[in-house]
Amino acid sequence: xxxxxxxxxxxxxxxxxxxxxxxxxxxxxxxxxxxxxxxxxxxxxxxxxxxxxxxxxxxxxxxxxxxxxxxxxxxxxxxxxxxxxxxxxxxxxxxxxxxxxxxxxxxxxxxxxxxxxxxxxxxxxxxxxxxxxxxxxxxxxxxxxxxxxxxxxxxxxxxxxxxxxxxxxxxxxxxxxxxxxxxxxxxxxxxxx
Amino acid sequence: xxxxxxxxxxxxxxxxxxxxxxxxxxxxxxxxxxxxxxxxxxxxxxxxxxxxxxxxxxxxxxxxxxxxxxxxxxxxxxxxxxxxxxxxxxxxxxxxxxxxxxxxxxxxxxxxxxxxxxxxxxxxxxxxxxxxxxxxxxxxxxxxxxxxxxxxxxxxxxxxxxxxxxxxxxxxxxxxxxxxxxxxxxxxxxxxxxxxxxxxxxxxxxxxxxxxxxxxxxxxxxxxxxxxxxxxxxxxxxxxxxxxxxxxxxxxxxxxxxxxxxxxxxxxxxxxxxxxxxxxxxxxxxxxxxxxxxxxxxxxxxxxxxxxxxxxxxxxxxxxxxxxxxxxxxxxxx
Ligand SMILES: Cc1cc2nc3c(=O)[nH]c(=O)nc-3n(C[C@H](O)[C@H](O)[C@H](O)COP(=O)(O)OP(=O)(O)OC[C@H]3O[C@@H](n4cnc5c(N)ncnc54)[C@H](O)[C@@H]3O)c2cc1C
Ligand code: SF4
Ligand code: FES
Ligand code: FES
Numbered sequence: 001x002x003x004x005x006x007x008x009x010x011x012x013x014x015x016x017x018x019x020x021x022x023x024x025x026x027x028x029x030x031x032x033x034x035x036x037x038x039x040x041x042x043x044x045x046x047x048x049x050x051x052x053x054x055x056x057x058x059x060x061x062x063x064x065x066x067x068x069x070x071x072x073x074x075x076x077x078x079x080x081x082x083x084x085x086x087x088x089x090x091x092x093x094x095x096x097x098x099x100x101x102x103x104x105x106x107x108x109x110x111x112x113x114x115x116x117x118x119x120x121x122x123x124x125x126x127x128x129x130x131x132x133x134x135x136x137x138x139x140x141x142x143x144x145x146x147x148x149x150x151x152x153x154x155x156x157x158x159x160x161x162x163x164x165x166x167x168x169x170x171x172x173x174x175x176x177x178x179x180x181x182x183x184x185x186x187x188x189x190x191x192x193x
Numbered sequence: 194x195x196x197x198x199x200x201x202x203x204x205x206x207x208x209x210x211x212x213x214x215x216x217x218x219x220x221x222x223x224x225x226x227x228x229x230x231x232x233x234x235x236x237x238x239x240x241x242x243x244x245x246x247x248x249x250x251x252x253x254x255x256x257x258x259x260x261x262x263x264x265x266x267x268x269x270x271x272x273x274x275x276x277x278x279x280x281x282x283x284x285x286x287x288x289x290x291x292x293x294x295x296x297x298x299x300x301x302x303x304x305x306x307x308x309x310x311x312x313x314x315x316x317x318x319x320x321x322x323x324x325x326x327x328x329x330x331x332x333x334x335x336x337x338x339x340x341x342x343x344x345x346x347x348x349x350x351x352x353x354x355x356x357x358x359x360x361x362x363x364x365x366x367x368x369x370x371x372x373x374x375x376x377x378x379x380x381x382x383x384x385x386x387x388x389x390x391x392x393x394x395x396x397x398x399x400x401x402x403x404x405x406x407x408x409x410x411x412x413x414x415x416x417x418x419x420x421x422x423x424x425x426x427x428x429x430x431x432x433x434x435x436x437x438x439x440x441x442x443x444x445x446x447x448x449x450x451x452x453x454x455x456x457x458x459x460x461x462x463x464x465x466x467x468x469x470x471x472x473x474x475x476x477x478x479x480x481x482x483x484x485x486x487x488x489x490x491x492x493x494x495x496x497x498x499x500x501x502x503x504x505x506x507x508x509x510x511x512x513x514x515x516x517x518x519x520x521x522x523x524x525x526x527x
Contacts, residue, residue, distance in 0.1 A: 163295045
């Protein structure tokens with residue numbers, strides 16, 4: 001029941017860990033910066049970070065993958081929502097080093113080239129944003145929500161989307177977008193079941 | 194954020210040895226409290242030891258009909274587990290009314306019991322706070338204390354315990370399983386959370402290097418109709434202003450047994466023993482619920498801004514009792 005995304009970028013061939021020269025899984029690292037490997041949207045990147053660097057900052061500041069946004073930086077807004085091993089999490093309270101060996105999916109991983117993910121299409125169709133700052137997080141939650149199966153009615157959608165705050169209060173339109181994907185065959189097929 | 198080192202471990206013995214043998218190390222589970230505390234410099238470890246790979250996340254049946262919830266079980270996984278939903282709806286409801294879907298995917302049960310208070314003065318290292326800096330005073334006492342506690346407070350600390358699931362688990366008399374450098378032991382749930390008294394910095398009986406490996410929930414047939422009611426400033430993704438966990442055994446309209454936890458109003462997950470005593474043997478009717486709630490809050494101490502909680506907690510408890518009583522075919526809301 002993991003949400004599914006299209007993978008962008010070149011998918012790194014899977015090389016055994018030793019061959020990649022990754023240190024043993026239990027080696028102590030830091031406090032200085034160390035090379036770690038992060039797999040984002042199917043591509044494995046080598047990135048130099050200190051253990052204190054959040055996944056959010058590693059994505060935005062080090063890897064220049066800036067779709068994921070920083071709102072509160074304390075787990076309270078959802079702007080930084082990404083998936084780690086297919087589960088939606090907040091990347092501001094996730095350490096980048098803790099994500100080595102895990103699969104990270106960001107909003108950039110949703111579209112298939114120029115073809116939008118059905119949820120992105122539905123957000124456009126339903127005018128589900130104003131400033132757009134919360135939108136990447138809303139999308140990552142909304143696609144995960146389809147897989148989690150909490151889309152029965154508006155009350156259930158609102159409850160399970162409550163981890164994503166929208167200062168522009170686009171909530172009714174976000175719910176419409178989610179209903180659109182829920183109610184279309186395409187949504188069921190590609191929305192991540 | 195200050196700098197720190199990082200180490201990932203994959204078995205319980207190594208985790209305990211690594212933290213137990215180094216005063217500067219701390220466990221890192223879901224990180225939803227720990228990374229927050231690191232960032233605001235309330236936590237200042239030399240190193241974090243990542244325990245997410247430890248094999249203590251399972252949810253298992255106990256032979257007597259109870260459940261053993263792994264210390265690393267995620268809030269979302271526990272809430273969704275069919276046995277938890279069926280036997281202890283109060284636990285599922287408390288979990289699903291806590292934090293957000295994203296945070297529940299990260300946060301573990303062990304971490305939940307160890308989470309820090311949300312008092313804004315505790316979080317601000319420039320403010321006086323006896324919990325963070327013993328002897329420095331309590332800025333909340335004459336400060337903005339609308340969300341603070343009215344039960345179990347002392348002149349040294351009035352911070353509310355923030356956990357929801359702990360309120361349900363205290364009503365169920367859960368048992369905390371702990372493993373540490375000195376071996377394994379268990380602690381009764383109510384004993385896990387001390388009152389602040391003169392030592393608000395002492396928040397739990399866990400010694401350095403000790404790990405919560407599991408939480409055992411004893412069998413309780415009455416818990417199948419249990420309920421958690423949470424009242425807050427907004428409908429979702431917010432801590433409780435008042436909450437109630439209720440388990441009732443009703444026989445021919447008379448309450449044979451009541452187990453009640455209160456949240457959002459006390460310095461620890463509050464076992465409402467006075468209300469329980471008042472209810473036992475009483476008819477399952479609103480008048481008895483109101484008397485019991487009044488008995489529990491009789492000793493409440495309001496601070497400047499939170500006196501409304503004394504009424505709110507009573508109403509919350511009465512409504513939760515009505516809901517559970519009506520599920521028993523009692524008069525409840527009738
Ligand atoms: C925005 C926000 C809203 C929230 N809302 C709610 C809410 O409504 N209700 C609610 O109940 N909670 C709420 N929380 C708190 C959340 O539930 C806790 O942060 C979470 O449960 C902590 O678990 P964790 O696995 O992330 O712990 P971590 O952050 O990894 O660890 C917390 C502490 O526990 C220690 N620790 C972790 N695991 C163990 C273990 N097994 N044994 C011993 N020590 C351990 C760590 O060293 C650390 O000191 C909220 C949090 C945030 C950020
Ligand atoms: S209420 Fe407790 S946590 Fe808050 S400032 Fe006072 S001592 Fe610190
Ligand atoms: S930036 Fe992570 S939740 Fe707000
Ligand atoms: S669209 Fe502006 S914050 Fe949501």
